[in-house]
Amino acid sequence: MSDVEVLVIGGGISGLSIATSLVREGVSVELWESSGRPGGKIETHADSHGYIMERAATMVLNFRPEVTRFIEQSNLVAKKSMLAPIVRRYMMHDGKLVTVPTKLAAMVSSPIWSLAGKLRMLTEPFIRKGGHENETVSEFISRRVGREVLENAMEPYVSGVLASNPDLANAYSVLPRMTRLERRFGSLTLGIFMHKVLGRRTATPKETFSFKGGMSTLVESLVSNPNIRFRSGHTAVEITKKGSYWRVTGSAAGTGLSVTARQVVLSVPAKAAARLLAPHDHDLAGLLRGIQYAPVTVVHTGFERRSIEHPLDGTGFLIPRRAGVAATGCLWMSSLFPACAPPGRVLLTNYLGGARRPEVEEWDDERSIAEILRVLTPLLNIRDEPEMVRIDRHREALPLYHGNYYGRMKQVTNCLQQLPGLHLEANYRGGVSVRDRIVCAQSTAHRIADELAQSVVSEKTYSLNKHPAISDVDASREFEKSVLTD
Ligand SMILES: Cc1cc2nc3c(=O)[nH]c(=O)nc-3n(C[C@H](O)[C@H](O)[C@H](O)COP(=O)(O)OP(=O)(O)OC[C@H]3O[C@@H](n4cnc5c(N)ncnc54)[C@H](O)[C@@H]3O)c2cc1C
Incomplete structure (x- = not known):
């Protein structure tokens, strides 16, 4: 037993x-x-002033019915804290914050991509299917949509969200849905279109949430x-x-x-x-x-709202590698979940290091804070010092695929x-x-659960076979009874 x-x-x-x-x-x-x-x-840390800070995961970005069911069955629906209805995402571009376009019309006028870059994107449906299981994210994205999308969108995502390096990260593992779309439909554009058409009736609506209390x-x-x-x-x-x-x-x-x-x-x-x-x-x-794992340093900064000029009307921003800084991104946590900062204050959570700059894990608090403020201050027009700073260090934050x-x-x-x-x-x-x-x-x-059920059945069959005195009919009755009562 x-x-x-x-x-x-x-x-x-x-x-x-x-x-x-x-x-x-x-x-x-x-x-x-x-x-x-x-x-x-x-792990959530709530300080005595009312800042609620996350050491690692800040939110769940869900589009899977299994997660929806899991949350419901775990009686967690009433404890969910939904993301405030903001859709803007920012990117650091040429020393300024620009919005990341999500609609075609905005994409055409966006300064993030040059005319040549935009034209290259438009050729995606005509690029022949290719790739292999060993392909890197950089190779996959450059091949399908061009180098500008890699440098201005995918690299900041892979570095900022996954603490990884697109030149080394495996496309099949890091972008499983995208690479599958290419394999199935021959093109991402066609794949996304078909996915929308086919998935309309069954798709779980996208939702992003945390929980009350973090x-x-x-x-x-x-x-x-x-x-x-x-x-x-x-x-x-x-x-x-x-x-x-x-x-x-x-x-x-x-x-x-x-x-x-x-x-x-x-x-x-x-x-x-x-x-x-x-x-x-x-x-x-x-x-x-x-x-391999990458180290990440999380620097939480709390400011008086009036000391920041920027409207903070988005999720935060990512930083491409060509900006040459060790910070990879900043989440405007109090814009996403207003309850995580005291009234009249804002909480900005910043990420440093990852595979882009692993040496950052050796930096002391002073140097880590200085690097973050050097990036934040001009971008958000910050007039005062933060009233609260907390640092969380992960020596092995995330596995690198x-x-x-x-x-x-x-x-x-x-x-x-x-x-x-x-x-x-x-x-x-x-x-x-x-x-x-x-x-x-x-x-x-x-x-x-299936394997355990099967092994119960085979163990019982084995023990019944060891008793030849029991007739086949008796054996099958015993067997049925034992399985049903288990
Ligand atoms: C900075 C950061 C930000 C993130 N942001 C997000 C986000 O916003 N959204 C999101 O979805 N994800 C996010 N993630 C990712 C997510 O938080 C992690 O991938 C996830 O929490 C890892 O869970 P895990 O259980 O696999 O591993 P872990 O959380 O590492 O758990 C492993 C556990 O095993 C225990 N253990 C180790 N050895 C033994 C042993 N011999 N015996 C018993 N116990 C042992 C450890 O103590 C540990 O508790 C973030 C991660 C980081 C680092």
Whole structure:
């Protein structure tokens, strides 16, 4: 007998999502988290003045029905905090902030692209289908829509939102929907058009939201599910095979402990998974160890509203690499979610480093703040110093889907087939966003529940076959009864 059906290791959003999805499938789950709280990277900090700041994920950008259902089933709908109805996005361009055009008419008059760049974009439907699984984001975007779109739109997105580098990032892994559109329809323009036409009846409307009190509300609500046995301060140190079960040995407050489970899900960063898997599959451990992570420094700045001239009428801005600064972007958090700053104040959350400037992680507070103010002050016409600054540093913020990442993940999947009952469910596999984590977790949970149900059936069949005194008819009746009562 195992102690638990599934042991999930790692209590970030990946581990919490899969634990939640498994208990919904009727599976018994224990969840180990090495730190003293759930959430992993996700953590909200509310200061005594009323600023509410996010250490990592600030919001969920959703267009997937699985996420909508997950939020509903987790009784989180009433706790959602919707994005204020603003649509403007800004980009730093030639030392100024310009709006990023989303409509065709605005695109024609936008200063972001030259006439040649605009004409190049228009040729997209006529570019022949090409590409391969090893292609970089830069190669893919330049090939389809031209270098200007890469430098003025895709590079700032990949650097600012994913902390990555488009010259190294794998297009199949980072832009899975776009690359699929090309493979299916031969062109992005045609693909988007067809997608709109075909998807009109079924598509989930896009919505962006956080939660009342911040993103910690999400993780705290999930962990409060009484069917999940959450064990904080529990670090997994070894996994061994014990018959058809897995034994996980760990430590909690200096004391050793162990649990047997029919299946184990590793929802920990790639290097931690590599350490646990090394005794079982040297190649798999090597593939996981080879995944690089980028550091990111988050600088939260609070200002009196009157000290900033800019209307702050948008989501914030991204910064292209040719601007030559270490900052990658700034979110105008209080424009998005007004409750995250006290009345008469604004909260601007700034990002530094990533793969563009990894050395920034060594900068001290003074240098990090100075760099941010050097960028913000002229762009937003700021007259006074910030009244509040908080810095959050992530040494390993996000996994970089660099090199032939698509091939790497295929090899990881192949290796896992030789380790039945072991699963990898974390942000280096299938997308880094909270949305992608929830979607992947649900499909893995479904697969695990199916495997557990099948193994119950085969174990029962095996034990019945060991009793020849029972007739076939009796056996099949016993079998039906046992399956139905399970
Ligand atoms: C600065 C920043 C901004 C972001 N902004 C957004 C955003 O706005 N929207 C969005 O959707 N996403 C955003 N993301 C991405 C998202 O926050 C992360 O990808 C996601 O939270 C990672 O979740 P995870 O569970 O995979 O990993 P983690 O959160 O890293 O969780 C892994 C957990 O495993 C635990 N652990 C490790 N080893 C062991 C062990 N041996 N035993 C037990 N436990 C162990 C760790 O303590 C940790 O809690 C952002 C990320 C960063 C860094």
